[in-house]
Amino acid sequence: MNQHEHYYVPTSSIWPIVGALGLFMIAFGAGHYVPEVTQGKEGFGGWLLLAGLTTIVLMCFGWFGTVIHESMKGLYSAQMDRSFRQGMSWFIFSEVMFFGAFFGALFYARIFAVPWLGGESNNIFTHELLWPDFAGTWPVAATPGGKETEIMPWQGLPLYNTIILLSSSVTVHLAHLSLEKGKRGPLKAWLGLTILLGAAFLFLQAEEYIHAYTEMGLTLHAGIYGNTFFMLTGFHGMHVTLGTLMLLVMWLRILKGHFSPHKHFGFMAASWYWHFVDVVWLCLFVFVYVL
The missing domain is CATH 1.20.120.80 (Cytochrome c oxidase, subunit III, four-helix bundle)
Structure with a gap:
């Protein structure tokens, strides 16, 4: 019988949707922040951009931390x-x-x-x-x-x-x-x-x-x-x-x-x-x- 290589299938994760939300806030916030800076308008673009960047940083720490933890436990194979x-x-x-x-x-x-x-x-x-x-x-x-x-x-x-x-x-x-x-x-x-x-x-x-x-x-x-x-x-x-x-x-x-x-x-x-x-x-x- 052929021996199949072990392959790790991760469980469901919240981090992809968190990353998508962060990218949306960055794009939407940057689009409103540029005219605020160039035309002197007041608005929420800068705060939304900052919130998006913060969300991406949190996502990176959380998601990469999960991957590092799984790797250090030896769950990944050569195929991974x-x-x-x-x-x-x-x-x-x-x-x-x-x-x-x-x-x-x-x-x-x-x-x-x-x-x-x-x-x-x-x-x-x-x-x-x-x-x-x-x-x-x-x-x-x-x-x-x-x-x-x-x-x-x-x-x-x-x-x-x-x-x-x-x-x-x-x-x-x-x-x-x-x-x-x-x-x-x-x-x-x-x-x-x-x-x-x-x-x-x-x-x-x-x-x-x-x-x-x-x-x-x-x-x-x-x-x-x-x-x-x-x-x-x-x-x-x-x-x-x-x-x-x-x-x-x-x-x-x-x-x-x-x-x-x-x-x-x-x-x-x-x-x-x-x-x-x-x-x-x-x-x-x-x-x-x-x-």
Whole structure:
């Protein structure tokens, strides 16, 4: 008789519906919060957005805690491990498509929309009608109101952040190698350094945003350049924040003695995500800051 592999079927859980509720509050709250900020209106959008974020954080602690507890009890089989790997792979693929859409918007603006508005491709009459003084070059440093915007250079903070993220990719890899060799001391040190590098990146990005808003006139209202700049760098910053939190959870689990050289997919999934975030930043640094 063939022996079938054990497969764990979890019991019913409240966390999926809690997560759906949290995401709904985030979307609904953010949609109302943006006009409150940009137009000075009063409303409940900010509080609803905060409630949604709090709900998601509680869901993550509860749901991930359940999964960790089940894993530590030895309920998961090799088949479950393959399921987790497939799930994380598809999640990262969805993130690739997410950023692919935003990079597509950037390329469309640079290759088609801006030259078309500047009078290229036999659209000289449209150019004269819509914006006669517009020069179809990138980055666009002027808005229809005539306000000039400084361009964010790649030197300085963006370059420092690139070095920081590249270094963090190396340190998380060294932490992974230490885990596979059973060296808990270097594992804690390298992973802790990776978390500090992620926090440093976020701090410098906040400094960059403050500098852009207060001294360069580079804001969300600064035309297509300002829109794409903050859209791409802002969403990437959110992903760095998520990745840093994931690594922090892994570090806390390591302090409690979790993971072994042969069973550590939770750590591996977090490191996959961190390498993905680094690759996205390299593309962003080249196409948004350098070119």
